[in-house]
Amino acid sequence: MQLEASSVLPKPDIDSAAHSRHCADFIRARIRDSGGSISFAEYMQHALYAPGLGYYAAGARKFGPDGDFVTAPEVSSLFGSVVARQCAEVLAQVDGGSILEFGAGSGALAVDILAKLHALGALPECYQILEVSADLRERQDRRVRVEASKSVARIEWLDAIPERFSGVIIANEMLDALPVERFVRRETVRQQRVAASDNGFEFVEVDAPPLLVAAVEAIESDLGKRLPDGFASEVSLGASGWVSDVVAAMQDGIVFLFDYGVSRREYYAPDRIDGWLRCHYRHRAHNNPLVLPGIQDITAWVDFTAVAEAATGAGADIAGYVNQAQFLMSGGLAAELQGMTKLPPERQLELSGQVKKLTLPGEMGENFKCLGISRGTISPPSAFSFADRTHTL
Numbered sequence: 001m002q003l004e005a006s007s008v009l010p011k012p013d014i015d016s017a018a019h020s021r022h023c024a025d026f027i028r029a030r031i032r033d034s035g036g037s038i039s040f041a042e043y044m045q046h047a048l049y050a051p052g053l054g055y056y057a058a059g060a061r062k063f064g065p066d067g068d069f070v071t072a073p074e075v076s077s078l079f080g081s082v083v084a085r086q087c088a089e090v091l092a093q094v095d096g097g098s099i100l101e102f103g104a105g106s107g108a109l110a111v112d113i114l115a116k117l118h119a120l121g122a123l124p125e126c127y128q129i130l131e132v133s134a135d136l137r138e139r140q141d142r143r144v145r146v147e148a149s150k151s152v153a154r155i156e157w158l159d160a161i162p163e164r165f166s167g168v169i170i171a172n173e174m175l176d177a178l179p180v181e182r183f184v185r186r187e188t189v190r191q192q193r194v195a196a197s198d199n200g201f202e203f204v205e206v207d208a209p210p211l212l213v214a215a216v217e218a219i220e221s222d223l224g225k226r227l228p229d230g231f232a233s234e235v236s237l238g239a240s241g242w243v244s245d246v247v248a249a250m251q252d253g254i255v256f257l258f259d260y261g262v263s264r265r266e267y268y269a270p271d272r273i274d275g276w277l278r279c280h281y282r283h284r285a286h287n288n289p290l291v292l293p294g295i296q297d298i299t300a301w302v303d304f305t306a307v308a309e310a311a312t313g314a315g316a317d318i319a320g321y322v323n324q325a326q327f328l329m330s331g332g333l334a335a336e337l338q339g340m341t342k343l344p345p346e347r348q349l350e351l352s353g354q355v356k357k358l359t360l361p362g363e364m365g366e367n368f369k370c371l372g373i374s375r376g377t378i379s380p381p382s383a384f385s386f387a388d389r390t391h392t393l
């Protein structure tokens with residue numbers, strides 16, 4: 001893969017550099033144990049989630065202006081307020097429904113959703129959070145105790161997907177954080193694995209294992225053509241498994257999946273010859289996942305066709321697929337901004353900046369999508385009432 005120069009990235013401070021060296025040592029040991037290389041999915045798993053060492057498993061700041069990247073709930077509580085309105089529409093149709101949020105990050109979205117549902121008199125039975133990072137779980141706990149004190153009794157953390165669930169499941173920017181496989185199309189399908197090099201890590205290419213070959217061939221069969229020679233990209237085997245598990249649990253309700261992503265046709269378009277990996281370090285985005293292990297975020301854009309296929313394959317329906325701007329505008333953003341003109345000018349300016357960031361096509365409005373997956377007798381909520389693009393999947 002073409003790696004962008006990492007020399008443009010800010011230099012880590014002494015503690016972060018030491019942390020990254022420990023994480024790299026841990027990964028090098030796994031590579032040695034595996035006979036010289038590991039799959040990229042395993043590398044990503046360790047770099048993000050190795051206990052006490054991975055980016056999400058350790059104490060780095062991550063979110064917000066002082067961290068590495070900003071997500072929609074960190075941009076503005078308007079995002080959570082609109083999501084809450086959509087939750088209320090679904091919960092009104094479900095007897096005793098709850099909300100389950102996956103990968104709750106700093107806890108910002110949970111706080112905003114609960115505040116809005118409290119104001120609407122539409123609190124769920126329970127607000128559950130399933131978070132794989134022990135560090136983030138602690139931060140979420142601390143935050144909701146202070147900022148969602150009125151609803152704290154309804155919040156609980158889960159260790160696994162429940163067997164049965166009714167209500168709303170939400171995941172914002174979680175799918176992009178699931179480990180992906182890397183492949184290259186040549187005469188055969190080849191797998192890009194990670195090996196240790198003199199000064200870090202490097203990609204090495206081997207014949208792909210049967211599961212990866214089957215996944216790439218299924219993509220090609222759906223596209224109706226073989227990918228071009230030398231075409232490299234990612235496949236998220238984990239995302240499909242996760243969606244199937246979530247759908248299996250859902251009895252009656254909707255899953256809202258927010259993330260940056262595109263349809264399969266765009267994902268594997270001929271001009272996208274090097275895939276969709278994106279790394280974030282102190283607000284610099286680049287495409288070299290092999291540097292700064294443990295202190296930079298590694299993500300891959302989402303193939304929403306694959307996610308929708310996994311959902312329908314597990315027995316669910318697609319409630320809608322819209323971009324983030326459309327979700328917010330159809331979902332109640334205007335109602336949230338009512339009365340804005342009565343606010344002090346500085347606050348109006350602040351809010352209009354947040355709205356722009358959340359909705360403009362060059363910001364988060366177009367690349368971010370929401371896929372709604374429904375199960376049971378739920379009518380799709382209003383956020384999916386205009387400009388639905390399910391037919392593009």
Ligand SMILES: C[S@@+](CC[C@H](N)C(=O)[O-])C[C@H]1O[C@@H](n2cnc3c(N)ncnc32)[C@H](O)[C@@H]1O
Pocket residue numbers: 056063071072073074102103104105106109130131132133136171172173174177178
């Ligand atoms: C990019 S962050 C997004 C955080 C938050 N949702 C936001 O929008 O600010 C990804 C989050 O997903 C969590 N995560 C990753 N894999 C997960 C899984 N399989 N189950 C639950 N959480 C997961 C990470 O620990 C982290 O909290």
